[in-house]
Amino acid sequence: MTTSAAPLDLLLLPTWLVPVEPAGVVLKEHGLGIRDGCIAFIGPRAAALKLAAKEVRELPGMLLSPGLVNAHGHAAMSLFRGLADDLPLMTWLEKHIWPAEAKWVDEAFVRDGTNLAIAEQLKGGITCFCDMYFYPKVASDCVHNSGMRAQIAMPILDFPIPGASSADEALRQAIELFGDLKHHPRIKIAFGPHAPYTVSDANLEKIRVVAEELDATIHMHVHETAFEVQQAVEQTGERPLARLGRLGLLGPRFQAVHMTQISEDDLALLIESNTSVIHCPESNLKLASGFCPVERLWQAGVNVAIGTDGAASNNDLDLLGETRTAAMLAKAVAGSATALDAHRALRMATLNGARAMGLESQIGSLEVGKAADMVAFDLSGLAQQPIYDPVSQLIYATGRDCVKHLWVAGKPLLDDRQLTRMDEQQLTATAIAWGQRISGHSE
Template identity: 80%
Template sequence: MPHSAAPLDLLLLPDWLVPVEPAGVVLKQHGIGIRDGLIVYIGPRAEALRQPAIEVRELPGMLLSPGLINAHGHAAMTLFRGLADDLPLMTWLQDHIWPAEAKWVDEDFVRDGTDLAIAEQLKGGITCFSDMYFFPKVACERVHNSGIRAQITVPVLDFPIPGARNSDESLHIGIELFNDLAHHDRIKIAMGPHAPYTVSDENLEKIRVIADELDAMIQMHVHETAFEVHEAVQQRQERPIARLQRLGLLGPRFQAVHMTQISDDDLAMLVESNSSVIHCPESNLKLASGFCPVERLWQAGVNVAIGTDGAASNNDLDLLGETRTAALLAKAVAGSATALDAHRALRMATLNGARALGIDDHTGSLQIGKAADMVAFDLSGLSQQPVYDPVSQLIYATGRDCVTHVWVAGKQLLQDKRLTRMDEEALTRTAKAWGSRIAADKA
């Protein structure tokens, strides 16, 4: 590639560069050049070193990949981590989580919980996350200040929630936020109807109209458990996904979270509508919700992304660990050792996530013209040796403790495992203080 007029802001020289697109490619001894927050150069090391650059960084023993994308979660719920473990979904929700939310969730809770979640995610190599929680305006402020990228989905339920007296107020908040942040370079606002069993046809139709008018994404918990589907059929004589299809919600902007129960008809609707599925394997396992048939979806052409869900049901926001679980689980569910290989698993955690969130033109792969959202993993340690296939080693033998550097839009947010914009000790103190208050009330 020819020299450009302006020097690069940053030239990175990792041992392995994994662009994710094209699929399955590992570039050894290559450099990647950043200018104005964008990737403007990729080439062999010797040629890269001839590029004029303000800063050159060697990354020996490291794999550089697109930043991980956590396509579903509830960030502020990190303050409820471990509050009610080892319980079935509806017991967990109705007897523990919803009462705790009613008592504790306010703007301060969302501010502190979201900051904690952002810090944990950045330290784990996540450069973009999707959040569905109360007081979405507060979450947007925290995302803006932190430098991370996010989709903030505005929760809509048929009953009052913290920060909104009714569904119409939630919708109004969503429209206002969407318009206010329409030109924000890192925040996208989406609509977040909670689940088929908490949102009426009337409100779903309102959401569809609003999403169509704004060209906004819709994220929703769908087919999380067999019980949910069974109840819907008993009460409505219709499976939830069929109801959403009838109401016009399915489509390329629709993100169906969980989808552990998928019939042939369900699959056909997902394929035909070009909807995305967001797989949350560890939350599904912990709540015994079921298994999403990832390989079956993938082979049918459905875009499958991955999410951690909230830390109250996971109990971490470790997307690298989640991806490993997803790859192993996919093999058991499909009965095939070749299901969801390491390279496809990494794609699910990066480019597929970007596609699900509607931002794959900007992020999700290391390509010229895209935002420099990147993570460096250190594969030089004892437990990563020897390295035959660095992507296989990343997925099957590497933990998030190997994340050393993170950039979002070319700005370094994690350097040598230290957050550059957030005070980790202060965040820890604040989280402990919340924990003490909540535990004392529960005692």
């Protein structure tokens, strides 16, 4: 159906249209119309061609889906990509990443690293991402200028961080930024207590109160490793998730990132509180952090989204590749080849991420009235043939190099694989210059 008789701004005619909602549906030879940045029409090609449209684009051999949603990452850490590989999590953090951050991270670092990450994500089919890093005001400026959509989480720790001398200052900055961007159409500010082992009960209480008042989301690393959970139990007699539940943080606005360790009590808490879990399989694999039991969570009704984590621990921001890894890993962990099938994997990378961020009424599926955040994947290549189920082919046989076009709120940010608002050569040169500076001073 179409919402009014006014001409469409753009009519897209792909070979396959995968709305994600309703689940498991593939529409062949359908059209999608956009007006004022929103989806105004979805229907058969014949009906679509009868509509007035300012522009019509044929997308032969392409699958049109909702834009991918990267539900966890540290965008500016792209400039630390490959800096300290093949190390355990705490060694990686304490001996390499935290010292490098103390030395190098300033507003210029965050600006250049975030722009690099935005460009990489757009070229990989990601229309919305969650960022949790220092100088969030700088990151939000980058998102604003790029045309992308994002949730920006202000990191809060018990000790000073780049850009904030205390937890109270970080919280104050987050509240201020939340107020400044409250009506921004594409940016949502969240609170990002780093992890249970870096934030005290007192500071978590403050965050909970403010988040409740503002109806804001909370984004936090939780149960990333067995060591984290074991240490907490030894020191306090309480598992970190149980502690967060006791403090009243869990709920539909809470995003628990990693969750590789889940007991029966943890699962009951997640279900009861309607907390979302953000799964980061490749980072967890690379740092040997453990396996999130995705199928178990899904069957229990927990909302599971997917994130790449930062490029310093992944080492790419390739959500399509991440989703393939998630689907494969889910099968191995569950001991079942039917676990996390291709259609559910795509849902995890789109609508579930939107739901975790509280954006499911705006993005995550192709439905009339929602924002036109979409990506066209080219499935016409040799390596994608023959095509029996285009969604299976997308998840299991397609790489991010097949991303052809991308729109956010109806605006083209990637056209025929070319960024429309960002200078790829300049971004590459800037990243190389940072790498030379950092490596030259770290020997």
